[in-house]
Structure formats: structure tokens, C-alpha cells
Amino acid sequence: MSEPVSDPMGSSPSPQPDLGRDRLPTLFEVLSRRTLPPVDLFSFYIYMRDQQRSVDYLDFWLDVAQHMSLCRHYVRELRRSVLVGTPELDKGSKRSSAILEGLGDMHHPAAGPSMYATEKERGVDAQLSSFLREERADNHDSPQSSNDRRDRPSPNVGSARDVTTDSNSPAHTVARNDIRASAEKILYTYLMPNAEREITLPGSITADVTTAIEEFGRDDPEVFDVAKDYVFQAMERDAFPGFLRMKALGNLIPPTLIMRLILGLVSMFGGFWAAFILIFLNESRRTRLWLVLPFTVGVYCLASYQYSLDPILALFGASEYTPFNFSRVREAYVRRMLARRALTVLAVTVLIDAALCVLFILVPGKRL
Secondary structure, three states: OOOOEOOOOOOOOEOOOOOOOOOOOOHHHHHOOOOOOOOOHHHHHHHHHHHHOOHHHHHHHHHHHHHHHHHHHHHHHHHHHHHOOOOOOOOOOHHHHHHHHOOOOOOOOOOOOHHHOOHHHHHHHHHHHHHHHHHHHHHHHOOOOOOOHHHOOOOOOOOOOOOOOOOOOOOOOOOHHHHHHHHHHHHHHHHOOOOOOOOOOOHHHHHHHHHHHHOOOOOOHHHHHHHHHHHHHHHHHHOHHHHHHHHHOOOOOHHHHHHHHHHHHHHHHHHHHHHHHHHHOOOOHHHHHHHHHHHHHHHHHHHHHHHOOOHHHHHOOEEEEEOOEEEEOOOHHHHHHHHHHHHHHHHHHHHHHHHHHHHHHHOOOOOO
């Protein structure tokens, strides 16, 4: 897997797609923006929105990942200020200073599920959360100066994240209250009962997160770890296999498949109706050659419906993501897989079409 490229300005690294991957991607790779269309994060977002009708789970995951990025960005800024000798950190907490200086640059990929993190990443994230908890406790115990930038929320807090970008790091200076506002936004948008976009989680998880944020004042990334891992496993189990079947093994979406089913059935009905009429009228075989048209259209549409694949579009490297809107298939392994399946579907279509045409064109006619 390719290494992430670090932003020279200190923002989160932008994971690069793995062009040499010779397998289907994992959900973690998709969420980490390491894949290309049609199995990229944008396509998965559309699938969760239009097919699964559960895009709130994905939005929750992305907002938690952005919250983690916000925390890392904030701590990186503080660490740089400490290293250059102009610390903004409250000197009353030696423990916080020690944690801050030991954190490193935190230039590892965007936040993922806890079970996928390395020991080093888990250690750094745990230190980051520990520092944020320590600093919040210090802020409650000591008065803050009027010019402390950590208490002035940035005007960009709460802005919508873009699933097409490679990094969640904010381009502006992060204030301490931005982190608090981000944590509360996640809580009140997704987790509270009757929230605007409430997601279904075990009651114990929701209660623990609510208590940690509202009663203990926590806003560190670890407060969402259990909920984030639960949502990841739910998407991996319930949504991701269907996404791969639709995008890696096919190139059409359900509304288009229904249209092709209807067109295929109508064409086949028309073909059989015309075939029997021409046979019982004892029309010439040359006239019956026109049966090739309805049978070809019918068999092609029904085969496309059966395999969720338009073979001609697949050979041209196109995949449908919304009705009649197509994108290029850029993931190399998926492109090869679709091309092989397209040849198989074309072979099946030609064989069935030829058999029907030969049967109804060459059978002797008999006028009734």
C-alpha cells in the first residue's frame, strides 16, 4: 500500500490510491480515500444515500473522522508553538506539556476503526486524547486570558465536509472551542433521542457518549471510539458487500435495471408474438429475419438485468452512479473484472439470441 503524502503546511496527509492493488478494496480503504471510481468514497456515499437509505451512518463516520482531524490539527499547532519557543499552552500543567512534546507530528492516515490501527497509531491517539482531557481540566481550574485564541471559535466550525477531498484537515487556525463545538454537533445531530439524523446504536453506547460529553465535558476523539467502531462494523457487514456487488461486479443501478427488465420483457413478448404470426402466415424466411431485432434487444436487456451489467458500457470502461450519469472505471482490478464479465455476458447473449433466431426463422411455416 502506498504511503500517504504529508502536507508541507502540517495538515493531515492525503492518502494516495493504491494503483497496484490486485484485489477488491476493503471498507477501510474506501473510507480512507485510497480507492478510485467506481469503488471510491463518493460512489459509496451515493450508494448509502440512494440504495441503502442509511447515509446518516456514513455521515456520522465522516464527521467523527473530521473531529479527529480537527483535534490533530489543533494539537499540531500547539506543538509547533511549543517547539519554536512561544508556547500557548498553560504552563501550569507540566504533565500536559510533557504529553504535548511527546506526541510527534501525528502524520499517520486519517482516523480508522480501532481494530485496524497499529500499536503506534493507537498510542499516539491515546496520548492526543489524554492531552485534550488534561488541557480541558486545566482550563476549568484556571482563568483564561482575554487574548487566548483557543477560546475563540473559528468562523468555519461546523462547515460541511466534502467526501470528494483527500484531506479532512481544516485550512484555518483551530480554536479550542472548535473541538468542543464539533463534539457537541456530533452528539446532538446523531446520538441524542429524536435528533435530526439520529442513528440506531445500542443504548449503552449512546448513554456513555452522552454522559462523557455533557457531564464530564469531554471532547477528545476517544469519546466516540466505541460508537465509531460499531458503525464501521455495521456498514462493513450490512452495506459494503452489496456496494461491491453493484460497483465491482456490475455497472448499472437498480432504477436502470428495472427499466431494462421492462424493456426486455416487452421486446421478448413482441418477438414471440411476431414470430408466431409470421410462421402461421407462412411468411418467407427473409421476412422473418426481422425477428433478430426484438430478440436481440430483449435478450440483451434481460441479460443486463440478470448480471447487473451492460457489457458494451463495461468494455468502454463506464459505470453508472446515478440514472444515465456515468463515470470512468479507474480502479484497475475492477476494470479487468468488469471486462471479463462483459465478455461472458456478451457470449451468453449471442448464444441465446442466435438460438431463438435460428429456431423461429428456419422452422417451416404453415398458414392457418
